[in-house]
Amino acid sequence: MSEKKILTATEQPDTGSALKKSLEMTSADVVFEVRESEIRGRGGAGFPTGIKWNLAGAASGSNKMVICNADEGEPGTFKDRYLIENYALKLLEGMTIAGYAIGSSHGIIYLRAEYPYLIPIIEKAREDLIRENLLGENILGKDFNFDIEIRPGAGAYVCGEETSLIESLEGKRGVPRNKPPYPVNSGYLFRPTVVNNVETFAAVPHIILNGAEWFQDLGIGDCTGTKLFSISGDIENPGVYELPMGSTIGELLEAAGAKDVQAVQVGGASGATITADELERSLSFDDLPPGGSVIVFNSSRDLMDVLENFLEFFVHESCGQCTTCREGNVRLLDAVHLIRNGEISSMEELEPFFQLAEVMKIGSKCGLGQTSPNCFIDIVTRFIDLPDGKGGA
Amino acid sequence: MPNISVKINGTLTSVREGITILEACGTAGVEIPTLCYHPDLSLAGNCRMCLVEVEGWRTLAIACVTPVIPNMVVNTHSKKVRHARRTVLKLLLASHNVNCPECERNKNCELQELAEKHNITSNEYQTSPKPESIEEVSPGIMRDNSRCIMCTRCVRTCEELQSVAVIKPVGRSSSVTISTFMDRSLNDVPCTQCGQCVIRCPTGALFETSEVRPVWEAIENPDKFVVFQTAPAVRVGLAEALGLPIDRSTGQMVAAIRGMGVDRVLDTDFTADLTIIEEGHELISRLKSALVDGDESVALPMMTSCSPGWIKFIEHKYPELLSNVSTCKSPQQMFGALAKTYLAGKEGIDPAKIVSVSIMPCTAKKFEKERPEMRDSGYKDVDYVLTTRELARMIDEAGIDFEKITEEKFDRWMGDSTGAAVIFGATGGVMEAALRTAYEIVSGQEIPFDGLNIEPVRGMEGIKEAAITMPERMATGFEFLAGVTLKVAVAHGLANAKILMDKVRSGEADYHFIEIMACPGGCLGGGGQPIPTSPEIRQKRTESIYAEDAALHFRKSHANPEIQLLYAEFLKEPLGHKSHELLHTHYIKRD
Ligand SMILES: Cc1cc2nc3c(=O)[nH]c(=O)nc-3n(C[C@H](O)[C@H](O)[C@H](O)COP(=O)(O)O)c2cc1C
Ligand code: SF4
Ligand code: SF4
Ligand code: SF4
Ligand code: SF4
Ligand code: FES
Numbered sequence: 001m002s003e004k005k006i007l008t009a010t011e012q013p014d015t016g017s018a019l020k021k022s023l024e025m026t027s028a029d030v031v032f033e034v035r036e037s038e039i040r041g042r043g044g045a046g047f048p049t050g051i052k053w054n055l056a057g058a059a060s061g062s063n064k065m066v067i068c069n070a071d072e073g074e075p076g077t078f079k080d081r082y083l084i085e086n087y088a089l090k091l092l093e094g095m096t097i098a099g100y101a102i103g104s105s106h107g108i109i110y111l112r113a114e115y116p117y118l119i120p121i122i123e124k125a126r127e128d129l130i131r132e133n134l135l136g137e138n139i140l141g142k143d144f145n146f147d148i149e150i151r152p153g154a155g156a157y158v159c160g161e162e163t164s165l166i167e168s169l170e171g172k173r174g175v176p177r178n179k180p181p182y183p184v185n186s187g188y189l190f191r192p193t194v195v196n197n198v199e200t201f202a203a204v205p206h207i208i209l210n211g212a213e214w215f216q217d218l219g220i221g222d223c224t225g226t227k228l229f230s231i232s233g234d235i236e237n238p239g240v241y242e243l244p245m246g247s248t249i250g251e252l253l254e255a256a257g258a259k260d261v262q263a264v265q266v267g268g269a270s271g272a273t274i275t276a277d278e279l280e281r282s283l284s285f286d287d288l289p290p291g292g293s294v295i296v297f298n299s300s301r302d303l304m305d306v307l308e309n310f311l312e313f314f315v316h317e318s319c320g321q322c323t324t325c326r327e328g329n330v331r332l333l334d335a336v337h338l339i340r341n342g343e344i345s346s347m348e349e350l351e352p353f354f355q356l357a358e359v360m361k362i363g364s365k366c367g368l369g370q371t372s373p374n375c376f377i378d379i380v381t382r383f384i385d386l387p388d389g390k391g392g393a
Numbered sequence: 394m395p396n397i398s399v400k401i402n403g404t405l406t407s408v409r410e411g412i413t414i415l416e417a418c419g420t421a422g423v424e425i426p427t428l429c430y431h432p433d434l435s436l437a438g439n440c441r442m443c444l445v446e447v448e449g450w451r452t453l454a455i456a457c458v459t460p461v462i463p464n465m466v467v468n469t470h471s472k473k474v475r476h477a478r479r480t481v482l483k484l485l486l487a488s489h490n491v492n493c494p495e496c497e498r499n500k501n502c503e504l505q506e507l508a509e510k511h512n513i514t515s516n517e518y519q520t521s522p523k524p525e526s527i528e529e530v531s532p533g534i535m536r537d538n539s540r541c542i543m544c545t546r547c548v549r550t551c552e553e554l555q556s557v558a559v560i561k562p563v564g565r566s567s568s569v570t571i572s573t574f575m576d577r578s579l580n581d582v583p584c585t586q587c588g589q590c591v592i593r594c595p596t597g598a599l600f601e602t603s604e605v606r607p608v609w610e611a612i613e614n615p616d617k618f619v620v621f622q623t624a625p626a627v628r629v630g631l632a633e634a635l636g637l638p639i640d641r642s643t644g645q646m647v648a649a650i651r652g653m654g655v656d657r658v659l660d661t662d663f664t665a666d667l668t669i670i671e672e673g674h675e676l677i678s679r680l681k682s683a684l685v686d687g688d689e690s691v692a693l694p695m696m697t698s699c700s701p702g703w704i705k706f707i708e709h710k711y712p713e714l715l716s717n718v719s720t721c722k723s724p725q726q727m728f729g730a731l732a733k734t735y736l737a738g739k740e741g742i743d744p745a746k747i748v749s750v751s752i753m754p755c756t757a758k759k760f761e762k763e764r765p766e767m768r769d770s771g772y773k774d775v776d777y778v779l780t781t782r783e784l785a786r787m788i789d790e791a792g793i794d795f796e797k798i799t800e801e802k803f804d805r806w807m808g809d810s811t812g813a814a815v816i817f818g819a820t821g822g823v824m825e826a827a828l829r830t831a832y833e834i835v836s837g838q839e840i841p842f843d844g845l846n847i848e849p850v851r852g853m854e855g856i857k858e859a860a861i862t863m864p865e866r867m868a869t870g871f872e873f874l875a876g877v878t879l880k881v882a883v884a885h886g887l888a889n890a891k892i893l894m895d896k897v898r899s900g901e902a903d904y905h906f907i908e909i910m911a912c913p914g915g916c917l918g919g920g921g922q923p924i925p926t927s928p929e930i931r932q933k934r935t936e937s938i939y940a941e942d943a944a945l946h947f948r949k950s951h952a953n954p955e956i957q958l959l960y961a962e963f964l965k966e967p968l969g970h971k972s973h974e975l976l977h978t979h980y981i982k983r984d
Binding site for chain 1: 436438439440441442444451452453455458459460473476477480481484485487488517518520521542543561562564565566567568569
């Protein structure tokens with residue numbers, strides 16, 4: 001598999017080569033190349049990056065913005081930190097290419113509050129690039145200016161949600177906005193804004209240098225390229241792994257040395273929780289959407305503890321703005337307590353809570369409330385033994 | 394914007410592009426339940442009550458925020474939608490201190506109404522006990538966060554309409570609450586007590602600090618002489634507060650109050666007329682000092698002082714402009730000071746026995762009566778202030794059938810009123826009344842507007858301006874004003890007041906006289922008026938006010954016979970010694 005690594009491959013392209021190539025293309029061609037690569041956002045939602053850039057490029061409005069989402073607040077996720085620590089130049093180059101592509105001269109990195117030690121690394125990369133005329137004024141002698149500033153995050157998980165992130169950047173309370181309008185039309189200070197994950201930007205130079213087709217060939221179907229996974233939990237070698245999109249969970253677990261597997265959480269607390277029988281399932285937007293984190297639980301773990309922890313996390317991290325999420329997570333957590341103390345003992349009694357979970361998914365304002373019930377549904381239906389014998393393991 | 398075609402519940406409808414699903418459904422006659430939506434405010438989209446299904450969408454759409462797009466297929470009562478709505482309601486009720494019979498908003502509560510409409514009779518999400526009541530008191534307003542549904546209507550009101558912004562969501566997750574800086578009492582932050590948040594709260598989380606009980610006690614105490622005054626805007630709000638259509642109901646109001654056992658039913662309109670005389674003379678005297686004597690210490694523009702929410706606002710936010718504010722007390726406080734002096738004398742009653750109660754469209758008036766300056770009669774000038782809503786509750790409690798009651802007239806000495814006083818209840822009304830009188834004082838002629846209706850200062854525009862040129866021939870003593878163009882401005886809602894004050898402060902504005910009312914629409918949209926409020930409702934109340942003006946025999950304050958008597962017998966002259974003692978006041982800078 002090692003030949004399929006790109007982001008973390010030992011051999012890396014020369015810094016600036018992708019930017020140089022981009023600046024020799026028209027901005028429309030750059031957007032086109034990214035679109036053809038069919039890369040989808042690495043921050044969780046998987047929106048096609050080329051389409052996003054196209055919309056932002058076509059949007060009317062001046063002072064367009066390029067924002068890198070480095071909030072990385074999902075528990076068990078540390079791939080963006082890893083990328084910044086080791087490949088900051090490539091991240092900044094990817095953002096600069098985005099700036100050229102959409103017609104923006106201003107980039108911001110919204111950096112997780114817990115990552116202040118990454119600031120000097122990014123600052124150094126920025127200075128290096130400015131020295132090489134790869135950032136700043138008249139980049140590579142062209143009529144293109146672009147600079148990047150670092151802004152520390154507000155420390156709340158929900159600030160990783162792009163509109164909440166934008167509110168936080170504007171100095172407001174970090175709570176998600178209503179959509180539409182989407183950031184591509186009206187984002188930071190109402191300007192057209194592209195928000196992408198660290199990993200998304202880092203992949204861009206590779207796409208430009210090697211072409212859309214090459215990138216497509218790395219993955220499966222419309223899940224193109226490779227993907228980084230932060231894997232943790234009951235395994236021998238926790239860490240960041242790069243695999244082609246479409247790889248199976250089994251392949252990832254093997255690489256990380258998982259022996260005893262009861263359950264695997266794919267895509268963070270809001271992702272899917274699968275059993276050891278499902279390791280053939282693929283890490284792709286069609287099957288198990290590959291958010292940043294994969295957490296392995298061995299047979300000694302009580303999945304009810306896991307579920308309780310996750311729901312406590314969501315109860316705590318909900319911004320409290322919308323009814324379904326603010327109140328819904330509390331009630332799901334209550335249901336877990338009721339199962340634990342025996343007051344709920346049948347699937348039938350749980351039915352209202354599954355219905356609640358469905359309403360939260362389709363009725364909440366942002367991704368947090370829309371995905372927080374996933375763990376409840378997955379764990380309760382797959383892992384919990386109820387006295388009535390139905391459901392559970 | 395061109396029209397587009399959308400399908401709502403199977404019916405094709407042509408609607409204007411860019412409007413929301415909620416608006417589109419409105420034009421199609423399809424009702425959608427809402428809670429956080431309010432026609433006066435920005436869109437929040439947080440309650441999730443208005444969820445609807447849009448064909449092809451992964452999630453439900455919130456109708457209040459989502460714009461329609463061509464060929465959109467909307468379903469507003471599919472199983473999914475109905476189920477989602479019921480779930481939202483149950484979630485809200487499960488964490489709500491449901492106790493309707495003991496709630497100020499019982500039968501006038503949007504949450505209660507929706508719960509009833511959606512047949513919520515049991516709640517499987519009641520997995521933990523309901524919260525307990527947590528009351529916080531300030532002179533005009535009380536809060537009980539155990540009834541708050543976090544719709545943020547109050548927050549948006551305070552920020553967008555009033556530019557005060559003292560209440561905000563604090564914290565997050567399920568422990569988020571609406572609170573103030575450092576969780577202080579509303580009394581300890583620059584809250585104006587305007588009550589605009591109260592009339593936009595869908596539930597009983599915000600309400601007035603009630604004084605109904607002590608007022609009943611006073612009425613029932615034979616040793617007390619209870620005097621009621623009723624503010625101009627109350628007569629166009631009371632019927633509505635009693636569940637009847639919006640209409641003026643002055644005669645029924647008087648009869649109902651008398652029926653409750655009150656000793657004298659008198660009119661704040663009387664002191665509104667008095668305010669015009671005093672304030673009119675104050676304006677003329679300021680103009681004279683500035684124009685004739687060249688006295689640069691005279692503050693112009695002069696600003697009205699009848700709205701206590703506005704006074705508190707300027708005391709907090711623009712203390713450097715306080716000398717511009719007229720020294721006249723509000724009509725309520727002029728009334729209070731006269732009730733325990735002039736009226737006591739006329740009635741031959743010991744002022745210590747008088748209990749002075751005012752019925753106001755306003756919560757800030759409850760604060761105003763507590764100001765230490767408001768004791769010039771030697772007693773507390775106004776003992777109790779009831780809102781229009783509280784009066785309605787008393788009428789209900791007394792079992793009076795408001796619809797059937799025969800109209801009666803105010804009692805005498807301080808019961809006469811003019812159309813000029815009635816229009817105090819609408820934005821621009823004080824200005825119009827003042828112009829009707831001041832123009833005539835200085836020129837000896839009626840103001841040259843058709844039917845005395847000074848249209849430029851009427852209407853719902855946030856800031857209105859007018860310029861009135863004085864004739865060349867003036868009354869003796871006022872020649873200095875000959876040919877002078879008087880520039881005036883009117884603002885209602887404190888956000889508009891702020892715009893105007895910023896202009897005054899920067900020297901950009903060259904007005905002579907400014908009327909400010911804290912509440913949108915003026916007092917008829919006051920924080921003590923019936924709930925709900927909306928632009929249409931305020932428009933209807935405005936029409937009632939001007940109809941009452943037009944119907945009255947006297948339409949100029951100086952024509953009020955009882956006012957003439959008051960000056961002849963008691964005050965002697967405008968701005969005279971007695972006036973200064975009883976009718977004028979001063980202001981303080983507040984942090
Ligand atoms: C609660 C919540 C937290 C999120 N946190 C992050 C985050 O830490 N980093 C990130 O890149 N995207 C995060 N997202 C997704 C962003 O909203 C957005 O989709 C993403 O930054 C877009 O970039 P991409 O298209 O490159 O993935 C979060 C979404 C939600 C709902
Ligand atoms: S879903 Fe949750 S986090 Fe998102 S806006 Fe609603 S309350 Fe806030
Ligand atoms: S706020 Fe409404 S639902 Fe709540 S107790 Fe009061 S009347 Fe009942
Ligand atoms: S009373 Fe007025 S100023 Fe005070 S919180 Fe309510 S809206 Fe704001
Ligand atoms: S106090 Fe009333 S208006 Fe304010 S958020 Fe709560 S329910 Fe809404
Ligand atoms: S009314 Fe639409 S979300 Fe509240």
